[in-house]
Amino acid sequence: MKDTVDRAFAAALYAQDDTGLDTGASLLAADPGRWGEAGRELLARGEGYLRQAWERGWQPADVLRLVRRDLEERHIRITGDLIAGEARRYARLPEGWTDAEVWWTDGADDAAYGERLARREKADRFSLATALLEVLRLLVRLPSIEPVGPVPGDPAADALEHAHIEPRMLGRIRALLAKAEATTFPEEAEALSAKAQELMARHTVDEALLAASGRGPAQLPGARRIGVEPPYEEAKAVLLDAVATANRCRAVWNSAFEFSTVVGFESDLEAVELLHTSLLVQGNAAMTRAEAAQRSGGRKRTKTFRQSFLLAYASRLGQRLAETAEHTASEAPDNLPALVVRDVAVTSRADEMFPRTTTTRLRGATDHAGWEDGTAAADRARMGAGHTPLPR
Template sequence: MPGPGTPGASGAVDRAFAAALYADPEADGGRGLDTGASLLAADPAADAELRRRGERFLRRAWERGWQPADVVRLVRRDLDETHVRLVAELIATEAVRYARVAPRWHAQLADIAADLEADRKAGTAPRSADRFSYATTALELYRLLLGLPAIEAVGPVPGTPVHLPAADGEPRMLTRIRALLAKAEGTDFPEEAEALSAKAQELMARHSIDEALLADRAHRGDVPGACRIGVDAPYETAKAILLDAVASANRCRSVWSSAFGFSTVVGFEPDLEVVELLHTSLLVQGTAAMTRAEAAQRASGRKRTKTFRQSFLMAYAHRIGERLAAAAEQVTADAAGAETAGTDTGGRALTAGGGGRLLPVLAAREVAVADRAERMFPETVRTRVRGVTDGEGWAHGTAAADRARVTGSGRT
């Protein structure tokens, strides 16, 4: 009997792949998947080789620009939880070979490992009932992985040299921002959420401006980076518009890839961090407000739930965009005025020669971000937004955006 990794085991996997992955599914009426699963189910010695092939498919995905969270998100959208569990296990195993990965990769791998551990402890991990079912799951997953196209890279491929930041922990400002947004998401009082979000946005703007000036004075030569943020159904158009509004207000560019369920955000690292934080918080706040408004509508006899939600979230995204843009302009103007007066955004005295640098520095960073985004996505198109047909949903969404006020005066 051949053992793992022997020619016999490899041959069984090759035959299964030839039937299930590389044959034309229309030509054989879809029977290739059953044939491949039967071959694997009949040969337990092929299991280890089958998993190794899965890890190779993942490595190919990384080399084509994909990251762990992207793959898990796509598998969850297009397949089911047994496939999600299998790809998570393969990712965790494949990642062991890398001594160093970029910070966002590290965070994604940590999230995947935490989900696997939580499922293990709770005993809720989905499992295939038999060998044939497991082989079918693996082949369906591998077929998806095999078909992943090349996409724009947003970080180094694992195994390549990575510059890791000093292990000083998260900046204190970001810790404060996280805490404020968590409180804003958790409160049932709109006025409290408004005040907390306003303070968080003020701190975000100060953090971004201070980082830009520090990089300029230190001649660090920072360049724009990029990250991906999931945009999940339903109502993904409204969610993508909300993310674009948050990105624009924080001097970033957002490009939505609807086919893959994510947007790519381009910007300088401090700005990318606050975009991720603020978008997540506003989406949580908006969804909670929508649920409350919808419940009130149903109580009065209304039944058009889908159109109400669609219009609500579109209005919410539109209004949030207006308010964020106004907030960004105000905070920047206040910071420029403070700099002219010889202080930074926190009221501290600037060093000699620092005055008057803020606006040119910010302008240069915006040009750099635009250039990076255009090089990454030279063929982007704008799409007309449709589907806003519910006046009450629009009115409630606009009101919710006003309650989730994120404009900061720039003053403490």
């Protein structure tokens, strides 16, 4: 069977077009009696390709995001199986690595995978072999990217110490943002989001002071990837950059693979991801309401309106978040040295990871009504308490 798999891979994985996929799938599915062996061998090879992907800087969420973009739901499920199979090799995984679990066996033998996969997917062997080969072809073609953390099995993973947002405070922040997303009253959403941002900013200052005094755990800046996916990915990347900057982090957008890498201290990274997700939810809800108002006035829903709305929303919030960050830092001048040390560490880490970056020219916002409505929505999503809106 290994020879058969080798021939199938030679036909399907390394050709520049899709003509070899049928040949490879036919080879794998030709003998019903050996489908179990084929499934076991494909699973083992896939796990090996995943390990190579981890060593090239990829993580499970990144791979799944790419599979979701380029392939279909069945391929996502198969990729999850490969991730689960690979993860069982290790006694301990890096924090947040994956929650995928092996479901087809007790771990003693993977020969059951092929038949159980066929039952789960309700598909024939040829279709499943094609899907498996398509996933593996994607994996072998992954380039190297900047690593954002240790890979499974790396002893350095056990030595890392992360200072997360304290669980009770994290629960309060999440509850505030959930209420802000759920309400249909802009003033209430404004107040709830402002309170959440205030808690985040206070935690950052407290953590910086503890580190400066030597009473907190020794930390280094880390990084995490946050998906920035279509539609309107440029506006989403602008918003993420604004949220990252306000929370003393730096974001670098990779448009080709639909993510941004955010560099910062762990608790700040948690805050960035929470706030960015919440502001996207609030922005989409505000855009839906603005579109309804436009339609009631006789205008049809358009892509240019939505793009202009979200670009204005992101741009305006960037201004407001920058103002809020400056105000928070200036409230207690004695805290500035500790915050500066933190900022220098983050900047150095980001420059080390990304010594060469380029700027991106955004596509213009061409819909005046969308821009005006997006700006107004950003004004309502105020992130700092006690501040008047910036002049238009």
